[in-house]
Amino acid sequence: MNNRVSRREFGRLAAAGASLAVLGGMMTPAQAQTRLRLIWWGNPDRDRRTNEVVDLYVKQNADVAIDPETYAWNDYWPKLATQAAGRNLPDVIQMDYRYIFEYARRGQLADLTPFVGKSIDLSDFDPNQLASGKVDGKLYGISMGANSMSYVYKPAQLEQLGLSVPDATKWTIDDYVAMGKEVKGKLPEGLYFSENMAYREPSLETWVRQRGKALYTADGKLGYDLEDLTDYFAFWFQMQEDGLTPPADLQSQAIATGKMEDTMMVTGHALFDFVHSNQLVAIQKLVPEELAITMIPNQKDGKPGQYLKPSMLISMAATAADPEAAAKLMGFFVTDESANDVLLIERGVTGDASIRERILPKLSETEQKIVAYLDVVGTHIGELPPPPPKNAGELDRALQPAWESISFKKADVETAAKDYYEKAKVALERA
Amino acid sequence: MATTATGEIGAGGRPVAAASNLSARMARSWRRNGAGYLFLTPWLIGFFGLTLGPTLASLYLSFTDYDLLTPPRWAGLKNYEYAFFQDERLRHALWVTFQYVIWAVPLKLAVALALAMALDRSVRGVGLYRAAFYLPSLLGASVAIALLWRLIFGADGLVNHLLFVILGIKGPGWVTHPDYALWTLIALAVWQFGSPMIIFLAGLRQIPQDLYEAASMDGAGPPRQFFRITLPLLAPVIFFNLVFQTIEAFKAFTQAFIVSGGKGGPVDSTLFYSLYLYIEAFENFRMGYASALAWLLLVIIGVFTAIAFLTSRYWVYYEDEGR
Secondary structure, X not given: OHHHHHHHHHHHHHHHHHHHHHHHHHHOOOOOOEEEEEEEEOOHHHHHHHHHHHHHHXXXXXXXXXXXXXXXXXXXXXHHHHHHHOOOOOOEEEEOHHHHHHHHHOOOEOOOHHHXXXXXXXXXXXXXXXXXXXXXXXXOOEEOOEEOEEEEEOHHHHHHOOOOOOOOOOOEHHHHHHHHHHHHOOOOOOOEEEOOOOOOHHHHHHHHHHOOOOOEOOOOOEOOOHHHHHHHHHHHHHXXXXXXXXXXXXXXXXXXXXXXXXXXXXXXXXXXXXXXHHHHHHHHHHOOOOOEEEOOOEOOOOOOOOOOEXXXXXXXXXXXXXXXXXXXXXXXXXXXXXXXXXXXXXXXXXXXHHHHHHHHHHOOHHHHHHHHHHHHHHOOOOOOOOOOOOOHHHHXXXXXXXXXXXXXXXXXXXXXXXXXXXXXXXXXXXX | OHHHHHHHHHHHOOOOOHHHHHHHHHHHHHHHHHHHHHHHHHHHHHHHXXXXXXXXXXXXXXOEEOOOOOOOEEOOOHHHHHHHHHOHHHHHXXXXXXXXXXXXXXXXXXXXXXXXXXHOOOOOOHHHHHHHHHHHHHHHOOHHHHHHHHHHHOOOOHHHHHHHHHHOOOOOOOOOOOOOXXXXXXXXXXXXXXXXXXXXXXXXXXXXXXXXXXXXXXXXOHHHHHHHHHHHHHHHHHHHHHHHHHHHHHOOOHHHHHHOOOOOOOOOOOXXXXXXXXXXXXXXXXXXXXXHHHHHHHHHHHHHHHHHHHHHHHHOOOHHHOO
């Protein structure tokens, strides 16, 4: 009996609930006709800025609702690939130069050319930075800012040790080594001259570019010779053996996590470390002393090793349900003044000249250093290298165990270099 | 209620056709068990939709080239051929995994058994101790503990500080040195002895106390009692734990993933099979190849379990067998 009553009651309640839901749906018709999904990788600072821009946009465009998603770099690409497999990519995607060709050539990204000059105004945009988003003549991504590789150090610490960093554009690897040898005896235990950068792909890339080569050729093969790699490993191994860089097991701590908190600079084990220029802001937050950045020293009579890289691009999924709305949001990120007042140069220095002028005085001291640095680098750079081929990410990661087999003396330099080189060739050919 | 249905058919005394008999039986069983199945639906949906479906899909994918971004392309046996004949890194991953299984499982069981015996007595507060010893297992598989492990065994970690303060030795970075990294993971596994310990405790409770009394009457000391009574009577439980822990060890992933930053380093020294599988699937985007690896792992685990079962007749003694 009791049972029956409650069942009837339940039915009534359910009906009431359903009609309420319908009413509720009808009562808010104007809002959120379009839902856009936006995804990016980053750090807490970037998340805060990006969410703030999203709020700004929604305030100005009441008919749009935005679902933001954010992940750390390592989790981002598995997530994105899985969503692509499910034909469920977010509408607006933060892209990387390494992946834009893969995604574009596999039909996952939308060509942005139809929106340029309409919802995306690129009239003030640096054509070189724009070129980095082009694949096969179509525009698949817009640079959200440029950066370049750099060495980071603490000026006060070097001064105290009686060292001065030479002109960024002129100093050589010989200067670097000489400086290390000079200072070695004065360093307390556990502090080394430089982090050992052998395992970092950008470091290898700079090395081969200084020799007029590249990591990859335009047709997706290795762009350097075995000899270049052997020399490279030999150089860094000598640095380790001379005690200028930390011993292998200490250095491996930074290699394993790949996190900024674990770098030799932040953990206080090295005078010099490697960062991408836009990361200066983040690493400065982790180090109490003031930091500065300079260019990577060149080889003797070397060519310019560095280049201006789009630190990230903004792209649209080919599956975007409302491309016009997605393009409008992208345009907001790239060229809107109020949006860029919030974003500043956290993602890199913008390619839009008028935005750049506008935000320059708003930058902190550290951020201004980055802009000044890129101005210097801009005069001493080579061309943007061809985009990395498929499986390039695998080679990037394989560099770490290859280097560690040398640093832990599991293999000699020649053997390890040859092994890596051969495996790299196989990996590039493999599906 | 259910008996009335039976009664009606039986009481009529008519020759009942097999089919209607069957349907009646089904109706009866549905009446009896229907609610049960109804309550099981969430699980059944989960099993068919989330377990069986993807499992079969991965079998299909293991015969394809699939990079997630483009639809899978049929590749025949290519993935398996590569795994068997060409993939050196896979061979290395297998070797690392075997080492891990061979050390971690027996050590873990030994520790679990030792502690179970120590806790198998009625001291005041023994329940508290049992809970305390089980705690690492609750925490152990978590990301936080793996991260903590990094800090404890890192070059600047707690272990090295203690070594330096107490013995004046400068220790290496245990998790970051290829000669020791795997051992820190084995230690982490052994530390998570909780669930086999609980099972051992239950097993120890099953052993009749009069056997021990009789043995001590006959002058058997504790070691002899252990080898002659405890071990043989515990054999089924040991067997169960062995099979279970071996399977778990082959599947080990989280610890290596976190401790090595997802890379299996240094120098691939902690590259567990499942970690390599993950890297191939989600970092190198070879979902087809990774699916093949998953099926190979299933076969490998199956073989080891089969070996355990086949040899068990020689060392596992079941009391009710009356041998």
